[in-house]
Amino acid sequence: MAAKDTEDSRQTLMRRLKPRKRGYMALYAVLLAAVIAAMVSLRTCRPAALPAQTGSGRDTLTVAITHTPYSYFVYGDTIGGLDYDMIRRMASDLGLTVRFVPVIHLATSLAALDSRQCDIVAALPPSPELRGKYLFSQGIYTDCPVLIQRRRADGKPIAASPLDLAGDTVHVERFSPAETRMRNVADETGTDIAVASHDDMNDEALFALVQNGKIRYAVIGGSIAALLLREHPELTADTQIAFPLPYSWLVRQSDTQLHEHIEEWLGEFIGSDEYRAMAEKYGATPAQRQ
Structure with a gap:
């Protein structure tokens, strides 16, 4: 059924x-x-376990990549995504083979990076918590966390501002930009907002819980929200809670050489016509140059 x-x-x-x-x-x-x-x-199904890296030296990049409209998606025989296309191009330019391991949950990606099962995680915006653990590339594109909620009978959002979330619970994915943003909203407004972080739910799952009436509020990525809201006009993302955030690639803090290669390559590629064509293809907004 x-x-x-x-x-x-x-x-x-x-x-x-x-x-x-x-x-x-x-x-x-x-x-x-x-x-x-x-x-x-x-x-x-459960996400497949990430295979351990083998061999010595670096002739292959293993990339844990998340399922999002900007990062990576599969439909039939088609594989696409801005991160996917750019990493393939970078690996080619650096003379490396690339192996993608698609993941659903951000926690899975970071655990794989910590255990050396992958070299790069694509993609996340920097946060104070993660900056202390990983090296981030420069921003590649931007996305904006949005608050998903039901509309009232008059079509307006139930929570018209973050202040209306006082005493309620907002659900987010663990390690997502939504988690950091909602904790900041609570601090900035002095509002008692409970933030429930989930290791085992991504943006689509949280959206479905709001749509099914299981939870009242969730904060998810704006790109995936725009697609899901097309079929669910009873829900809205109209209440602004954040500005666009730059998304980056992550590597281990000890992997400074790889980080330098990534930064050097991005510094040249992001200013190119090829990058602008890729970003336009996926409807992504380029991050400001650093």
Whole structure:
């Protein structure tokens, strides 16, 4: 029954999707279908364990990459994502082989980096907690955490400002930018907001819990929210709680040589026409140059 409901939802999404520019139709379809596929995987399977690295020296980059519209998605025979495309290009320019290990949860990615099962995590914005543990590349693109909630009968958000969250609980994924932002909101406003962090739920899962009425509020990435909200007008992300954040690649603090290579390559590539074309292809907003 769940599979039938998911297929019906996918077909409805495809019928309603009418991009203004014909050239983007295929891309939108891929992104929307990838979202549905990710939600199904959350219900039906556990993420595969990350394989340990083997061999000596560095001739292969192993990258733990998260399922998001900007980072990585799979639909049929198509694999895409801005992080995915850029890392492949960087590895080629550096004469390295690249191996991607798709993950659903951020905690899984960071655990893999800590245990040396991967070399790079793509992608996260820097936070005070993570800056003390990892080296971050310069910003690659921006995304904005948004508050997902139901609309009132008059169409307006239940919580019109962060102050309206006082005494309530907001759900976030552990290690996500949403977690840091909501703790900052509570401090900035002096409001008693409980922040529930989940190791085992990503943005799609949290959105589904709000949609099903299991929780009242969740903060997720703006890019995935924009896709999911197309099919759920009863929900809204209209209440602003954050500004756009730059997303970066992470490496271990001890891996200074790899970090230097990444920074050097990004310093040249991000100013190129090829980068601008990639960002436009995925609808990503480039981060400001450092």
